[in-house]
Amino acid sequence: MNGSHGWRGPPRYLGVMDRDFPMTRAAGLDRLAGFLESAGAHYAAARNTDRGPDRRPTTSALSPYLRRRLLTEAEVVSAALAAYGEEGAEKFVSEVFWRTYFKGHLETHPGAWTGTLSAVEDERRRLAGDPGLRRVYEAAVEGRTGIEGFDDWARELVATGWLHNHARMWFASIWIFTLRLPWPLGAAFFLRHLLDGDPASNTLSWRWVAGLHTRGKHYVARAENIRRYTDGRFDPSGIDEEVDSLEEPMPPKEMRLVPADPPLTGEVALLLHLDDLHPESLPLGTTRVSRLAGLVAHAPDASDRVREADEAAMSDGLTRAAAHFGCEARVLGPDWSGGLPIVTAWAPVGPSADALPEACHRVRRAWDEAAWPLATRGFFKLRSAIPRLLPEGGWPEGVAQPTRTTARFT
Numbered sequence: 001m002n003g004s005h006g007w008r009g010p011p012r013y014l015g016v017m018d019r020d021f022p023m024t025r026a027a028g029l030d031r032l033a034g035f036l037e038s039a040g041a042h043y044a045a046a047r048n049t050d051r052g053p054d055r056r057p058t059t060s061a062l063s064p065y066l067r068r069r070l071l072t073e074a075e076v077v078s079a080a081l082a083a084y085g086e087e088g089a090e091k092f093v094s095e096v097f098w099r100t101y102f103k104g105h106l107e108t109h110p111g112a113w114t115g116t117l118s119a120v121e122d123e124r125r126r127l128a129g130d131p132g133l134r135r136v137y138e139a140a141v142e143g144r145t146g147i148e149g150f151d152d153w154a155r156e157l158v159a160t161g162w163l164h165n166h167a168r169m170w171f172a173s174i175w176i177f178t179l180r181l182p183w184p185l186g187a188a189f190f191l192r193h194l195l196d197g198d199p200a201s202n203t204l205s206w207r208w209v210a211g212l213h214t215r216g217k218h219y220v221a222r223a224e225n226i227r228r229y230t231d232g233r234f235d236p237s238g239i240d241e242e243v244d245s246l247e248e249p250m251p252p253k254e255m256r257l258v259p260a261d262p263p264l265t266g267e268v269a270l271l272l273h274l275d276d277l278h279p280e281s282l283p284l285g286t287t288r289v290s291r292l293a294g295l296v297a298h299a300p301d302a303s304d305r306v307r308e309a310d311e312a313a314m315s316d317g318l319t320r321a322a323a324h325f326g327c328e329a330r331v332l333g334p335d336w337s338g339g340l341p342i343v344t345a346w347a348p349v350g351p352s353a354d355a356l357p358e359a360c361h362r363v364r365r366a367w368d369e370a371a372w373p374l375a376t377r378g379f380f381k382l383r384s385a386i387p388r389l390l391p392e393g394g395w396p397e398g399v400a401q402p403t404r405t406t407a408r409f410t
């Protein structure tokens, strides 16, 4: 138990390798291989436990790589299936599909993102004029509320850029229901610091905790649950456990899923962005890529660590693309495409989609094309379709097997 919750010395976890996320595909493949060799076998039983930042996570910690598609969902799922079979990999696979679900859901409910962005602006104005609220907010983001666990997660997030899923749930719940802070400000705090910060998973998870995603079903953090699933590291008191869901007058409207563009042929210019950095497996049909550039659009108010991660990931994507397509990466300027048609991976709702030039030809991966139409309502519809969506007989078309792990996964 932490008595006073004052500053308790320098964080122990800085420099721990498991919270280092070099933003290259090779580093992602190493992490995938390491996970499947160790924690993967115990994933279903251990995944709810957050052992803290100075021990190996019980989960894969692949999210910064999946977020930018340095690794694709298809290959991560295929690797887990090859290592553990359908039954053994079932829990992990369904978690990866939560990501796909949230992406697809936001595509058809873009107002959940734009509404949150404007709510953040409104709430920041309110903070400026309300010293009481501002005091609680500042204590929360600086980790000095006096609530055990919560304060540690706030500091852990800022110091490492990553939090275990259960810690994210507890943190969001305490933020909303105990501290009574506006949830959009909590979502913005996460998006600023998370190395996997994602418009869909982050916004919709905060909405889910608040009881706005599945209306009336909210997530309540309980002291007993925190004690149990932190291996007794935290024993918080003062958490409000008798709370009702939030409500909103106008839930985000469902929109039609915008279709991808039909395949092109001939010579094209390929524009990479931060939502898809595995150009080697993009469905480019019979096109020939002869020009290449990258568009970096960070999350709103992203921290320096997140910006550096974005730049490093883009640099890795462009280096691989240049080698794969046999053309140099150019600086994104007015003439970079040389008048060729510009092709890009589909950018889901978020900063990349907003920043892409109008005239882009946007191609969508088979994974998203199959899954997103099933993501318009709750997760169940997509979850029940997983067996027929899984790649049959091994690696999906166009996805390279991880070289470091080939022997194990084939």
Ligand SMILES: Cc1cc2nc3c(=O)[nH]c(=O)nc-3n(C[C@H](O)[C@H](O)[C@H](O)COP(=O)(O)OP(=O)(O)OC[C@H]3O[C@@H](n4cnc5c(N)ncnc54)[C@H](O)[C@@H]3O)c2cc1C
Pocket (backbone or CB within 6 Å): 047, 057, 059, 060, 061, 062, 063, 064, 066, 067, 095, 096, 097, 098, 099, 100, 102, 163, 164, 165, 166, 168, 169, 172, 190, 194, 196, 197, 198, 199, 201, 202, 203, 205, 206, 209
């Ligand atoms: C309030 C809140 C905010 C969140 N914000 C983000 C975010 O900005 N970006 C993000 O990628 N995830 C977010 N998540 C989901 C989840 O916490 C992380 O994806 C997960 O903790 C990443 O750790 P991992 O890679 O070890 O996951 P694993 O358990 O190893 O799962 C493998 C992959 O599946 C996906 N995944 C797993 N759980 C979830 C989930 N509940 N929702 C969506 N995808 C999931 C991730 O891509 C993850 O890398 C949030 C959850 C909550 C409760």
